[in-house]
Amino acid sequence: MTPPRRRRRYPKENPPPPPQPAGEDAEAQDGPPPKNPERLYIITGAAVEDGERAPIDLVTLIVASAELPPSATPEQSALLRICQAPLSVAEISAYLNLPFSVVTVLLTELLAAELVQARAPVVRQARADRSLLEAVMHGLQKL
Amino acid sequence: MDFKNSDPVTGPRTEDHLPHTAEAGVKIVIVGGFGVGKTTMVGSVSEIRPLTTEETMTQAGIGVDDNYGSDSKTATTVAMDFGRISITDQLVLYLFGTPGQERFWFLWNGLFEGALGAVVLLDTRRLEVSFDVIGRLEERGVPFVVAVNTFPDAPRYPVEELRSALDLPREIPIVECDVRRRASSRDVLMTLLRFLHSLARAKAPA
Ligand SMILES: Nc1nc2c(ncn2[C@@H]2O[C@H](COP(=O)(O)OP(=O)(O)OP(=O)(O)O)[C@@H](O)[C@H]2O)c(=O)[nH]1
Ligand SMILES: [Mg+2]
Numbered sequence: 001m002t003p004p005r006r007r008r009r010y011p012k013e014n015p016p017p018p019p020q021p022a023g024e025d026a027e028a029q030d031g032p033p034p035k036n037p038e039r040l041y042i043i044t045g046a047a048v049e050d051g052e053r054a055p056i057d058l059v060t061l062i063v064a065s066a067e068l069p070p071s072a073t074p075e076q077s078a079l080l081r082i083c084q085a086p087l088s089v090a091e092i093s094a095y096l097n098l099p100f101s102v103v104t105v106l107l108t109e110l111l112a113a114e115l116v117q118a119r120a121p122v123v124r125q126a127r128a129d130r131s132l133l134e135a136v137m138h139g140l141q142k143l
Numbered sequence: 144m145d146f147k148n149s150d151p152v153t154g155p156r157t158e159d160h161l162p163h164t165a166e167a168g169v170k171i172v173i174v175g176g177f178g179v180g181k182t183t184m185v186g187s188v189s190e191i192r193p194l195t196t197e198e199t200m201t202q203a204g205i206g207v208d209d210n211y212g213s214d215s216k217t218a219t220t221v222a223m224d225f226g227r228i229s230i231t232d233q234l235v236l237y238l239f240g241t242p243g244q245e246r247f248w249f250l251w252n253g254l255f256e257g258a259l260g261a262v263v264l265l266d267t268r269r270l271e272v273s274f275d276v277i278g279r280l281e282e283r284g285v286p287f288v289v290a291v292n293t294f295p296d297a298p299r300y301p302v303e304e305l306r307s308a309l310d311l312p313r314e315i316p317i318v319e320c321d322v323r324r325r326a327s328s329r330d331v332l333m334t335l336l337r338f339l340h341s342l343a344r345a346k347a348p349a
Contacts (some may be wrong), residue, residue, distance in 0.1 A: 003267065003300050005306040006274040007198075010281045057239045057253050058196070061161070064153030082154030086165040088237060090225055094194035095154050099220070101198060119166045130343045132234075136169065136259070137336045139230030143188065143329045 056104045061086040061119040069115070073108055076115070083116060159191050164232040164290025171335065173240045174248065174280070175264030176235060180292040181240035182224050184264065184322035188329055189226025189238065198224040198251050223254075229342045238332075245276045249283065253255065260339050261287040262331055264322070267297045277309060288316040288338050290331040314341075 064083040072080065077094070082095050093103045111115040173181045179261050188192050200219045224240040239258075241248045248254060255261070261280055265273050280287050289309065293299070300308070311317070317333050320327045 003298075003305060004271045005278065005308050006271075006310050008281075008310045009278040052169055057168075057170075058239070059170045059235070059257075061165055061168055061235070064161075078152040082152065085155075085160035087155065088168050088227075089154065089233070089241075090196045090237060091194060091195040091227075094225075096152055099197050099199045100253075106308065126322055130340060130347075132169070133259070133336055133340045133343060135234055135339070136230055136236055137333060138335055139228065139234070139236065140329055140336065143228065143271060143325070 009039060056089055056107055056118065058090040059088050060106060061088055062092060062116050063087070063119070064115065065117040066115045069113075072115075077111060079103075079106055079110065086119065092140065155191075161235060162232050165229075166233045168235045169230075170235055170237045170239060170258045171332065171334040172248075172258050172347075173238060173264060173286075174245065174261055174273075174276045174287075175292075176245075176266065176269060176276075176329065177265040177282045178267045179273070180322040181264055182244065184215075184292075184320075184328045184331070185224050185238050185325075186239040187323060187325045188228060188332065190229060191227050192249075193224050193226045193240075195222050195224055198246060200250060201327065204307070219247065223248075223251075245279070248276075249279055255283060255285050258285065260335050262286050262335055263287050263289045265289060265291045265305075266294060267291060267300060267305075268294065269306060270305075274309075277311075286339055286342055288335045290318050290320045290322075290334075292322050293319050314338075331342055 062083050063086045064080045064096070068077050068080050075098070076084075077093060078096055080091065087095075089100065089103055089107065091096075095098050096103065097104075107116065111118060173184055175181055180195065198221050199219070200221060206251075222242065224242065226238045228236045230236050230239070239254065241254075263273055263277055263280070277287075277289075289305075289311065291305070305317055306313070306315075308315075316338050318331060318334050320331045322328050322331075
């Protein structure tokens with residue numbers, strides 16, 4: 001029996017068509033709807049539509065750094081309460097039962113108010129460095 | 144947002160607290176078609192009971208007739224299972240297992256960005272369900288390894304036959320695993336890490 005075969009899409013044999021000339025009004029192009037349906041989806045920022053968001057990753061570790069102020073909203077106080085020990089943004093989202101982007105908005109407010117501290121994720125560059133990879137391998141070996 | 148003060152939020156159990164020395168998280172994404180064993184793999188290596196995070200995607204009116212005021216936007220919630228492995232007192236590894244429609248995974252800002260790499264889980268009974276995700280990882284330049292989850296009644300192909308069927312270059316590791324076993328899942332992750340290490344070495348020779 002032979003397995004089904006994948007047809008590689010990338011690297012492509014033919015270069016993609018050049019982009020449409022810029023500066024045209026979207027309405028002026030009366031062409032067919034976009035082919036790629038996923039282009040139609042964006043992440044919703046439920047609470048803050050157009051504010052600056054702190055650069056928060058799913059695995060950024062967050063820890064409460066101040067006492068709960070009386071003015072805190074229920075969401076803020078729940079977040080501060082569960083972040084007494086460091087917790088990733090993904091875990092915060094899971095425990096609070098809130099979407100990631102909503103947690104990001106909450107954290108942006110709390111970071112600005114210096115109520116929480118974000119510990120920077122190591123991997124900012126495109127590729128992890130070797131010492132980090134070696135540390136991870138070492139840890140996995142102990143598992 | 145309907146967030147009620149009245150239902151108390153349960154945070155992590157005391158035994159699930161990270162030490163105060165924890166300062167950085169890294170992540171690996173586990174992808175693959177429906178029912179290939181992603182959640183099982185996350186669960187078998189995780190030190191915490193796997194959790195679920197979610198993201199909301201809204202259909203925006205780009206290129207679509209969009210009447211202002213009439214809110215015809217459709218929201219889609221994409222959920223994702225994840226687990227955690229403490230590497231050192233400072234470093235924590237998170238594993239994300241991506242269910243559902245794969246086209247959404249790549250729209251989740253920050254899921255693949257900054258990830259160390261990905262594991263593509265395969266079920267040889269339904270190889271073709273993983274073709275799309277492999278193409279997307281290639282397009283994004285996300286380094287990955289392929290792990291064949293060996294279900295008992297699934298056909299067994301020689302690795303080189305799989306490699307040619309998947310049209311993968313020689314250097315990409317393809318391994319077999321049983322994701323129900325912790326040691327087996329751990330070995331898959333080790334394979335990925337060694338592969339990433341070889342890429343890093345090729346990039347910056349010592
Ligand atoms: N025999 C056998 N069964 C397995 C193995 N891995 C997973 N299963 C079973 O296969 C089913 C699907 O596994 P899941 O881990 O839920 O798969 P998944 O990829 O997370 O599935 P979705 O999230 O629905 O896409 C479960 O009933 C598992 O118990 C395996 O290695 N061998
Ligand atoms: Mg699953």
